[in-house]
Amino acid sequence: MKPIVNSGGILRAPLSMMLNLALVYVAYGICRIAYLLENWSTFAPNLTWGAMAEILRGGWMFDTSAILYTNALYIVMMILPLHWKETAVWQRAARLVFIVFNGLCVAINLADAVYFKYTGRRTTVTVFSEFGNEGNIGKVVAVEFMRHWYLVLLAVLVVYGLWRLYVSPEKGVPEGLRRPVRWRKMAAYYGVNTLFLVLFVPLCVCGMRGGATTAVRPITISNANQYVDRPLEAALVLNTPFSLIRTFNKQIFTVPDYYSPQELERIYSPVHTPRADAAERKKNVVVLIVESFGREYIGGFNKWLDDGKYKGYTPFTDSLMRHSATWMYSYCNGRKSIDGMPSILSGIPMFVEPFFLTPSSMNDVSGIAGELKNKGYYSAFFHGAENGSMGFQAFARTTGFTDYFGRTEFNEDKRFRGDDDFDGTWAIWDEPFLQFYALKMSEFRQPFVSAVFTASSHHPYAVPEEYKDVYPEEGIVIHKCIRYTDNALRRFFETARRQPWYENTLFVITSDHTNLSDHAYYQTDLGGFCSPVIFFDPGGGITPGMRDGIAQQTDIMPTVLGYLGYDRPYVAFGCDLLATPAADTWAVNYLNGIYQYVKGDYLLQFDGRNTKAVYRYRTDSLLKENLVGHVAEQGQMEREVKAIIQQYMT
Template structure:
């Protein structure tokens, strides 16, 4: 029997149990840094500790949310809170939600290398369209067993330390009045502390903490991901969308700085076939022809065929993706609609009439097809393709031969490329065909008959990049024999980037660097154009090349003839917009400009915000104008 007049012991035990959560979040953050240190650019242990200190604020929010029931149960004025039964109830109300949330931290030990951001609820939107979730999870378990081991091991230690401090001895209530007074005081203190914990503070003028608030505490944008934790990122994006109108300027000013309608009249109307390849994870880093002037020590290319094709093509070695996921790439390339914090296709607004390559080419009599060797509907491509109006969708179902299934994502690239070629042979010209590849993707396998054929490189993806390059080689070899080949424009790009091997591509801006290649058999477009380019430029470029004779909606520019719109790139990373044009890179958090950097400072190392000049001020307005027009057109359904 113990006396517990003011419930001090209960409070101390509550604090101990909450402290354990903070301690294990610190360990998870440390593992996150260790696994991704080459991308996070932390200069010293002291700097890491500083980031971890700021991370306590975000840890507190996640921990308090997941421990809310446990906290309430711990402070209720119930005389038998120390009984075994009640303590067991406290244990499960603490362990189950906290460990479930804690486990999500371990996703980003690996997944961060693919999306360069903390995982948010949007990842579950992507998985919604996958029919092979069990297979994906099993492959992840096998390939990254050490991550599961860390998660399970630390969870076991957490449970052990929780149980190490027991509080089950009965208490004597010497004075009910004192007990109730202390309970009321305790309740008020804890509730106020809880509200402050989940908001950040108690100021009426301060909004609750959001992901972007992590950038207030960092010098480099990627450091915000050290400050954050994954449970917080998921919790703060549940039921939230970044698709809200903004008002930075009046309409006449906006019209001065952004043009969302294009009309090119340089080329005579024509109807060549269009074959567009959106290549899974095919970062610019892997393609030698796009790295000739990068001066990267010991550089190695993994794409001998695309390198040779580049000599007969027009290539853009300064091109970037407008998003960081596959579905981002599809909407950017085909419809000229980038994705920023959230995917356009996961927003409430994709179900509207959208002018795109599909609609404009169909108006000129083109047959339109989308090829993707994965199970039909994977990645949301079938649904979005139906919105855009593709005439045909060819997936794993239509391929109808599981002998060529890779066991995870879909049909191996080489046979599926040939399947597209044979399907195109049966079509009347002109046709527009989009192929989204699958093989250069985690778990980075190649068909057994090709084991050892392609350079292994320094990253698991390298051999699959070589395999997909070989699939391109075989496709062009066989297609060159077909009657439609000579009258076809071929375009090769990537949806997003992937594993990084060279320091140049670890720089924050270069993490979205992708290739853009345009090949015509008559080589009427050929050379190397080092101007800024982006995925949303592909749509207007195609329409310019075929002499499309009507105005059309496009934020991008023709890479061939546009002399009005200056080359620029806009995308989102490190929780902020990145806008590149002219001599500078602009960073914008959605409210304020946070930095100006020299256009060659892709690592964003020297902020020039205190050295503003006229060009910087104009780029600030252009960046804000783009964002304002983007959300207005999407929300007001003016994408046609």
């Protein structure tokens, strides 16, 4: 393309740079629209033209920050007060830098539009730690390339547009600086370009920080919430390059000073002390963490859904629930697998970033296995993926599990087909691995505590070849996988019933997080955290039935230890559900800079400083009416969630 900047202009390189940066703003805008359309069912129900205008206003600020950060080298190349920058070689290099950096930003913005379905937020730098040990990421990405070919095509078109519309200064050294040297023109050239540099650099710094006043600190991810009514919508305000940059090598946990240590302990403490009247039970404990097994798919939790016609996709789990203790309003504490593990097995929720991907994970952290080791329990963790996958093996060892059984140990067991049962992407199919799990536990000395993490109800949403006609496509793509995994659970319990340890075992069933959804109720800020919490004791020690109360993953550890009559103090951010009145149970989770606290009839959304919203979630299921400032319980809920946050950060 021919240059459009006047060849006689002293500032032709800086001016062409500004035009090119304007093209990048257009590219980011296209990516934001694609992000919205790819996740239309999540955003559309509450999105008005006024809300969209506010999102775009906030997006401009975050885009400015990201664009200036990622184009810093290009900007320097174009505004240095040196006449070399006018040469053809220099400009070719500058153009290449511009295309490479901005092309990468376009690609990760569009890729994150797909990943949002699983996390509910923009991707941060911890994603590299989360998947650092996976050897199959290339295959997963290739599958997504095929499935979302239209986003790949869009990325190519946008990058081509940046290349084609790029504005270049004319090649060569400005006429006024060619020999013989004309000192007056040289002074004008260097003087004006130096002045431009001096003025433009502070503007860049202000743009990177998000403002120029002394009250402005560098904007962070949480600042996006000032432009939206729902934490989920903060993902539309943000862009992925900004989220990656702002979370790189940053201090994750900052201890707030809401309360003095003495007052903090009076309001809330995560330290559990044993009940004096607790009777000790030497029961085995089996925790089944079922991949993506959200409440939405389970008919027993949704008898009211679709005007009472909804059946769900889990007939076996529905039948098991009739003999189990369950809670109508049960939640996970995070949106990713790495969030679920600490919550379920150690009573630690996800605040800000996954706990076991932060430096704080090096602290002395225990869990169900570590505590029961004090009572002579043997413990083992099972996961059908490559040993070390997702950091689960390290997590298991850190929290007290004695042994780990993964794909390697499954392949060594001659009772099974080894890698013939590998799903080709992530792990051993659920049905054979759960059979391995059931039989392996019969080799353990009792009492024991074990946990298994399943894998089949997950992207790329496939079922074994022999089940493709049994569980065909229906509803959304994950439903057939849920049916397959539910049947794998049925077969697991059929095998477990024949084992000598079965009658003396407490079973806990939950999910690591939720997944794809086709009901508006499960697409709200709170609905995206709806996971089952199910306690089943075949020996009859727990009264079955659905409780009209709140439960969360972090309640599992204190409930298990309380049921066993554990007699030592321990730390867990949850309640003993079997010993706590339903009115006093609660749940907490974190979404895009907002802490969500559920208690009684209300959901409170708190940004660390102020309450942003209060909803009567039991009746206002789609969270339409914000009651902030009009609910008597708001003040006490604020006190409690502040205390939970401060205890966690401390």
